[in-house]
Amino acid sequence: MEKITIKQITTELIDIPIKRPHQFSAVKVSSKSFLLLRIELSNGYTGIGEGTTPGIFWNGESVETMKVVIDNYMAPLIIGEDAVKLESLLQTLNRQVRGNHFAKATIEMALFDGLGKTYDVPVHQLLGGLCRDRLNVRWALASGTPEGDINEAKEAVQSGKYDVFKIKSGKESARKDAERSLLIAGGIKGYSTIGIDPNGSWDRLTAMSWMDAFFEARIDFLEQPLAPYDIEGLAKLTAMKKVPVMADESVATIHDAIRLAKEQAVHIFSLKIHKAGGLKNTIKVAGIAEAAGISCFGGTSLESSIGTAACLHAYGSIPNLDYGCELFGPDWLADEIVRDPVVCKEGQIYVPDKPGLGIELDEQKVQLYARKEKVGGVH
Numbered sequence: 161m162e163k164i165t166i167k168q169i170t171t172e173l174i175d176i177p178i179k180r181p182h183q184f185s186a187v188k189v190s191s192k193s194f195l196l197l198r199i200e201l202s203n204g205y206t207g208i209g210e211g212t213t214p215g216i217f218w219n220g221e222s223v224e225t226m227k228v229v230i231d232n233y234m235a236p237l238i239i240g241e242d243a244v245k246l247e248s249l250l251q252t253l254n255r256q257v258r259g260n261h262f263a264k265a266t267i268e269m270a271l272f273d274g275l276g277k278t279y280d281v282p283v284h285q286l287l288g289g290l291c292r293d294r295l296n297v298r299w300a301l302a303s304g305t306p307e308g309d310i311n312e313a314k315e316a317v318q319s320g321k322y323d324v325f326k327i328k329s330g331k332e333s334a335r336k337d338a339e340r341s342l343l344i345a346g347g348i349k350g351y352s353t354i355g356i357d358p359n360g361s362w363d364r365l366t367a368m369s370w371m372d373a374f375f376e377a378r379i380d381f382l383e384q385p386l387a388p389y390d391i392e393g394l395a396k397l398t399a400m401k402k403v404p405v406m407a408d409e410s411v412a413t414i415h416d417a418i419r420l421a422k423e424q425a426v427h428i429f430s431l432k433i434h435k436a437g438g439l440k441n442t443i444k445v446a447g448i449a450e451a452a453g454i455s456c457f458g459g460t461s462l463e464s465s466i467g468t469a470a471c472l473h474a475y476g477s478i479p480n481l482d483y484g485c486e487l488f489g490p491d492w493l494a495d496e497i498v499r500d501p502v503v504c505k506e507g508q509i510y511v512p513d514k515p516g517l518g519i520e521l522d523e524q525k526v527q528l529y530a531r532k533e534k535v536g537g538v539h
């Protein structure tokens with residue numbers, strides 16, 4: 161078979177408006193930024209990948225840093241190389257460029273898309289095949305007020321759109337966050353349940369003191385209550401056996417995963433393909449979880465349909481994805497840059513089944529949302 165090499169890699173910044181402002185623990189955003197990456201292969205196929213982060217507060221990378229690092233350091237290392245030797249290419253990137261997992265994942269995503277198109281199979285088939293063809297989606301309530309969140313959740317349940325929820329916290333003090341969470345859980349009692357995600361902003365003592373109340377309120381899980389480095393604190397909360405404790409910021413790489421497993425620090429790993437450095441690494445992290453009896457949750461960096469499709473191919477192939485996913489990015493965005501957005505109905509999101517990621521760009525929309533001037537930061 162003729163060798164398939166990487167001919168060219170191009171990147172561009174895209175800003176897509178969102179339906180309503182979203183309150184994270186650190187910032188409020190009204191549009192979402194993406195890095196659109198294309199890898200042209202010598203056989204004529206082009207793979208697309210999408211880089212995006214929850215925000216630079218999350219792990220230190222941004223779409224702008226990804227563009228600089230990929231254009232100047234990563235692309236030159238792999239152009240001309242054998243595109244089929246994907247793992248070996250990733251090892252090259254890891255040896256030459258420390259960290260920058262989101263950027264690496266963006267390249268890997270485009271390679272998988274290009275290879276899937278080459279072999280005429282969906283990416284999930286390159287990953288070992290599906291355990292499920294659709295995933296249950298958890299919607300994040302972030303309207304800004306408890307009443308708004310309660311109404312939004314009730315409406316979503318009544319209309320059949322979503323049936324489980326997560327609330328972001330961390331904007332206020334830990335105590336106020338906990339009180340607000342319980343208010344919302346109480347307000348939707350009989351309709352649905354919530355998980356709580358303070359994005360690492362709580363302290364040990366406050367988190368511990370609320371565990372009984374969370375148990376009483378049947379909170380689904382407490383995600384990353386403590387700072388990413390406080391593994392010992394997470395282990396103490398987990399040992400209380402009140403509500404399932406989930407790691408998100410604390411578990412990015414396979415090395416984080418083995419440490420958390422050894423220290424019995426959490427019940428659940430939130431997976432994210434970008435933080436792990438790609439689809440393959442995400443599946444490796446899930447494998448460590450599987451061996452340790454830890455459940456997985458399909459996390460999101462708020463991707464568009466491109467990145468969401470990549471997540472779906474990976475998550476769909478993971479056996480221990482016991483907690484469903486939160487791949488609501490496409491529903492959260494006001495528009496898309498693809499012709500065929502991923503399908504989400506009645507709280508279920510479907511794994512695409514066309515070759516590669518199964519997503520086709522709408523070049524007019526790409527042009528429309530391409531960043532025209534140099535603006536950085538939060539919009």
Ligand SMILES: [Mg+2]
Nearest residue numbers: 357383384408
């Ligand atoms: Mg999280």
